[in-house]
Amino acid sequence: MSRPVKSLKWRLGLWVFLPTFVISFIDLAVTYRSTDKIATLVQEQLLKGSARIIAEQLLSVDGGFEISVPPAAFELFANKYKDHVFYSVRSKDGKLIAGDAELPAYPGQLPVEQEEYFLSSMRGEEVRVISYVHSLPDKSQNDFAVTQVAQTLHGHAAFRNDLFFLTIREHLILLSIVIFGLVIAFRWTLSPLDQFGKKLLKRTPGSLETLEEKSEPIELHPLIFAINDYVSRLDQALSSYEQFVANTAHQLRTSFAIITSQLNFASRHKDLDRDQKDILNAIQKSVSRGTRVINQLLILAAVERSRQQQNPAALIQVSCVARDVIEALAPVAQQKNIDLGIDELDESLTVAAPQHLMHELISNLVDNAIQHSGDASIVTVMLRRRDNAAVLSVIDNGPGIPAAEREKVFERFYRLDESRVNSSGLGLAIVKEICNSLQAKVELRVPENGVGLQVDVVFSLPDYDRG
């Protein structure tokens, strides 16, 4: 199933941020309406105050009216928004007593001592108008006047906007606190996830170690449980596979041991002619080759197993192992009349590796050189320091490996020359496997003199031995 948002952080962030944003938006819309209402209320109070002041000045003189409007009635509205104020006082029958004739009259009927507010327009501008119906000062019954005061909406709008912007500012502050908090929270809460990932990455390939649950957050426990379960099932499968390999190897070795002893017995016979001796030798050689393949397969299985063991290997002196290997392979080299030897063997170089793996590694390299370089060739082992690495080189002056084939020769059962019966095609595969498990690099090249093959194995040196 594909999800549009892959990142957990983004998904969580969106789910927190989006609702917050929507709620904030709705709240702002509501706030806008209420600030408008507050501004209107304030304006209405002012209009009412002004209307009352004007109304109180109305006098009834000889059946007529007299009014002197005090400045205070308009000072109420003083603000910096250049609002225009208009007023009108009309008698019951609608006759203008004072003020602006243009100010439209309230269209409806109002009881006495009541006011009403409405929006209208005046000289092209929108105004809020109060229409105040009041009795005359001499309290004569059934007589009343209508005072109207109107103000443009500049101040009203400015007041409303000020209030509204204050609210927007609060919301923005709140939202940024949420975002900031989310970022911090992600960093802090999700860091165990990152660390867990790094820990998994650091595991050596093929590691079958179970993971510790305790130190990890509860949310990761199902994942750890699943990984551990998988690893233990893998371990069982591998164990039965290993058992199978071990049993097979044991059976084959025993069979080969029987054939070998039968051959030994046959060769001790006194009256063998030359042909019979040759045949026995040939069988003996075939058996040795078969044994070699079995041993190499077992080594491959063992190398894979040793990669799963995490305990660090002790430091070993590579030159000693190289010397042992050369001595062990000297008879084989002698049979093929090969000049086997060393050039430079730096005895100070130590590498962290299990002794038997190092032995197998060098043994396979030297054996490979002996098998493939041809009779009477020269095979040389070198161990030198190069920068912060120990470089083990095995050089021969045989046919070498064409550049195009150099990667393929590390594949199992790959043979450069199919007609060559001596090769099992496993030697360099073992070399590669061991190098992988020792975190060493293996390189194939043409030796400096331009003939043959040079295999370099580059080991990184322990920290204290770095220049």
Added chain:
Amino acid sequence: MKLLLVEDNRELSSWLARLLQTSGYSVEQAFSGEDAATLLLTENYDAILLDLTLPGIKGQAVLKNLRRKNDKTPVLIISALDSLPDIIENLDLGADDYLAKPFDIHELEARLRSLLRRSSGQLNPVISCGGLSYNSNSKIFSIDGQDLSLTPREHAVLEVLIHKTGSTVSKKNLADSLCTLDDSVSPKALEIYILRLRKKLENSGAQIITLRGLGYMLTYVAAG
């Protein structure tokens, strides 16, 4: 010399027994750990050849029991397991040597001779390499029973080499060992002794190999 051969594969056991008998050993066979334990209660052997993967009582247990009784009979493990950790574990249990299957009878007999020599405290002072033997009491080299005639210097060189069969001896060490006979030996002279020795060792199976940069090594080289 009486040997106990503990091997559960009857075919292999019988062929090994036949082979060892042709070399003059008397061999008793046990096909299981139980058989071996019973035989070891009453019989004494000069050496035991012990397989590890046995039905019932394992070879390791037989070995452990033997050593617990303070029996010092030399034990040569013959096993189809041959990883280095296995070898170390079994040598720790008290085995004297270890040989992985399949093995050549010459190798087996050489190891056996060496074990018997050690356990009998130099009663059998003969060191061999292929057809070449050296009696360290009489100081005589022989090839297939025929005494080998050597000059004192050749003798000295070969003596050093045969004591280190299978390992290299540097030219310097070899030259040093000759200093008792001569004031100093030039590398050229040493090469000549080696050359002569090689001729004399022809067809014995033992060969002096030059390992360039390391030195000389006496070892058995099967006919190519």
